[in-house]
Amino acid sequence: MQSSNTNNEEKLAAGKQEKDLGNEYFKKGEVTEALRHYHQALLHLHGLQNNKTFAVFRKEQEEEPKKDPIQEEIMKTTSVIYSNIAACLIKNQKWSRAIDSANKALKNDPDNTKALFRRAQAYINEGNTTRAREDLEKLSAKNPEDAAVKREWHNLRLKDKEQDEKQRRDLKGMFERKWKSEEKEEGEKKSENKDEKLTSTAAGSSKTSAMEPRFIELDE
Template identity: 40%
Template sequence: MSSIQEKMAAALANKDLGNESFKQGDTKKALTQYHLAVLALSGLDNQMSGMPMMSSMHPQEGAATEEQRNEIKLNLAVVYANMAACHLKNANYKRAIEVCNSALKNDPNSVKAKFRRGQAKLGDGNLAGAEADFLSLGEKVPGVKAELEKIKKKSKEADEKQRKTMGGFLSRGRIITPEDEQEENSQSASSTSASASVPALAPAVKATPKSKPTLASKTTSQSRKPKPIPKEEEYTPSIWSGTAPKIQELAEGEE
């Protein structure tokens, strides 16, 4: 047995141990064994990539054939897909998507990796991405139809939640866009400024009924009547005729 075959067998042994642990429900131990398998297979793949063959008849010691390289990649895809099953069971959806991507990088046709990536996207809330993965497999693949039904149900629940959040606008066919909201705000501001420019009407003065005049009010009104201006007395010459003309002249305004 060559060194390549021995290393590959050791890696597959770790994979089998991981499978047994997963069946027993010990995902932590299973992930440990899968991780060891990935390290061994990845290192083997990198080693083979850096050792070119001397000739097609006598390859360099430690080099691998094309068939062995393909086998390593396929086994890597299987181990990564098994790791995804552990992450799905632990509801670690983002990590499950990552390892599924690694599996599909080694084997783009891995049905198990694509199916589990769809499950992980569904658990992570990416309904469109999950639907795309399941539809690419086709409904003939076992389990795909059931997963598509789950997506349909979750999509309906999301629509109902959005309708309640939007206050019924979606059910009436109206969706408030940022442009609509901006227009409503501008209209509200203009109406507010217009109402502020209109002067406020003075409150109506309530007429008070006239009261009958009392004796006190009559007395007050009579006491407030203006006094008559006394008439100017005509000048009568004094018995002293010598001074009377001079006083008369001053009264007429002469200096």
């Protein structure tokens, strides 16, 4: 009978194999096929983080928790797979789903800088510049000279500028609509006042005509 660790090692190896296949397809630009293999990899690893060995590993105690190298590797591999899924989703411009996958990657390995970087990318494209800035600040603190991070800072500034311009256009459009609405209302009021004045004048003329004295012809 196989031990729990031996079984975990086999599933981990199978998961890694699927992950590597996914990487090969991703490099060839075949994103759909890459995603298929990444999901297969997760199926192999699914449930391994909930066994008794892992429960001891994850348990928070005052004393230093016991660490199982196999379980640590399972966590890191799972994190890498989710991070790679995020990369695929970014390629497909699925920003919210990419953020979700990056979050899962960081949950399994908070030190996964690639997952953090990809989440920042997705936040920028989604328009959540506040969250993107937080992630980029963390990345810059770890590696201030990273060219890819600097590029995303540039993209963030462009997104900020784009949002500012959109806000100005929206405000301008709002004021123009308001001005046109007020102008229309003022025109309608003037028209109503003019009609009322004409009606009043006509009524006054009619009244005056009725009260005018009639000349009686003199008897000859």
